Amino acid sequence: MPDPIPIIGGGPAGAAAALAIARGGGRPVIYEKSRFPRQKLCGEFFTPEALPVLEELGVADGFLSLRPARVTHAELNFARRHRRFPLPEAGCGLSRYAFDDFLLRAAVERGAKLRPERLVKPSGPAVWAVGRSIISTRGRRAFGFKAHFSGPANDAVEIYFFDGGYCGLCPIEGGKTNVCGLACENLLFDVDRLLCGVPRLAARLAPLERLTLWHIAGPLRFGMPASAPGLLAAGDAACFVDPFTGSGLLGAVQTGAWAGAEVLDAAQGLHWSRCCARQRRRCAGFYRRQLATTVLIRRALDLGFAESIAGLLPGSLLFRLTRPG
Numbered sequence: 001m002p003d004p005i006p007i008i009g010g011g012p013a014g015a016a017a018a019l020a021i022a023r024g025g026g027r028p029v030i031y032e033k034s035r036f037p038r039q040k041l042c043g044e045f046f047t048p049e050a051l052p053v054l055e056e057l058g059v060a061d062g063f064l065s066l067r068p069a070r071v072t073h074a075e076l077n078f079a080r081r082h083r084r085f086p087l088p089e090a091g092c093g094l095s096r097y098a099f100d101d102f103l104l105r106a107a108v109e110r111g112a113k114l115r116p117e118r119l120v121k122p123s124g125p126a127v128w129a130v131g132r133s134i135i136s137t138r139g140r141r142a143f144g145f146k147a148h149f150s151g152p153a154n155d156a157v158e159i160y161f162f163d164g165g166y167c168g169l170c171p172i173e174g175g176k177t178n179v180c181g182l183a184c185e186n187l188l189f190d191v192d193r194l195l196c197g198v199p200r201l202a203a204r205l206a207p208l209e210r211l212t213l214w215h216i217a218g219p220l221r222f223g224m225p226a227s228a229p230g231l232l233a234a235g236d237a238a239c240f241v242d243p244f245t246g247s248g249l250l251g252a253v254q255t256g257a258w259a260g261a262e263v264l265d266a267a268q269g270l271h272w273s274r275c276c277a278r279q280r281r282r283c284a285g286f287y288r289r290q291l292a293t294t295v296l297i298r299r300a301l302d303l304g305f306a307e308s309i310a311g312l313l314p315g316s317l318l319f320r321l322t323r324p325g
């Protein structure tokens with residue numbers, strides 16, 4: 001095996017790339033600027049397709065041993081309409097505090113070297129798994145918010161849409177519920193007040209007690225950022241999809257695993273630029289349908305007819321249209 005190739009970012013995408021490289025006999029080196037475990041802005045819902053990817057990476061048993069909550073249904077809540085439908089297979093709810101630390105540790109246990117530092121500009125080929133870009137956007141900027149709550153948990157991932165944003169609830173380990181959403185920045189001065197102003201959501205949150213401070217981050221920018229030449233992008237660094245789909249983590253571990261496979265192919269003599277081009281094509285194919293669907297759904301939400309469409313389409317179709325792949 002030639003020199004190890006650096007992986008910039010030790011989140012799910014970077015750790016998945018490291019696991020795939022280590023499985024293939026390579027020597028991954030992960031650069032991670034944050035100290036794990038740490039809280040992370042996320043809805044913490046794992047779509048059912050994520051588990052087979054974790055299985056391929058050899059970490060599914062370890063993941064299940066963290067006792068994620070079982071999520072069997074999805075619920076969509078609009079001003080007048082409520083939809084509940086079963087997921088095709090059960091998904092999971094697990095905090096990023098537990099998951100990211102677990103996956104990074106698993107990579108290190110299997111041979112990855114961890115460099116606890118920020119690496120801004122790699123001098124040569126590298127896996128680029130630094131998460132979503134934080135380029136500021138003009139106009140109505142969207143920020144994300146999240147906190148953990150105690151109280152009655154549901155078996156569903158719930159989404160409440162309101163004017164200017166949405167809020168998702170997902171049961172996680174230890175009987176807690178993660179409350180996370182996205183809203184225009186001008187609405188976020190007082191998150192509790194914002195959520196109390198949405199009648200269905202206020203009723204749902206009434207018996208819950210907030211355990212953590214609100215974590216707010218952004219601005220959020222969706223889409224595929226231009227990829228830097230010579231870098232194998234994975235996870236949100238390859239594409240950031242509107243989080244109401246609850247599939248960013250699937251994208252991170254899947255595209256991270258693909259990036260790892262490309263690194264192994266490069267080690268076998270395939271030209272690095274061909275590996276990068278192949279990864280770009282694969283990611284574009286993976287995210288294409290989902291990006292198109294989320295743009296349409298956003299439009300329908302802005303124009304006020306998402307509620308009617310959601311009432312007409314079968315839940316299984318709504319779920320399928322918002323999946324990548």
Ligand SMILES: Cc1cc2nc3c(=O)[nH]c(=O)nc-3n(C[C@H](O)[C@H](O)[C@H](O)COP(=O)(O)OP(=O)(O)OC[C@H]3O[C@@H](n4cnc5c(N)ncnc54)[C@H](O)[C@@H]3O)c2cc1C
Nearest residue numbers: 009011012013033043044045119131144235236243248249
């Ligand atoms: C509001 C919101 C809700 C969401 N809800 C869900 C959900 O319910 N389900 C779901 O599947 N997805 C959800 N997502 C998406 C999900 O959080 C992301 O898709 C996922 O975090 C992507 O993982 P990643 O490894 O690509 O990036 P990250 O998790 O962001 O990891 C990147 C890592 O790189 C490190 N890093 C960055 N720059 C450097 C550097 N220069 N040097 C060293 N280290 C660096 C960072 O510290 C970080 O640890 C949500 C996102 C948002 C914003």
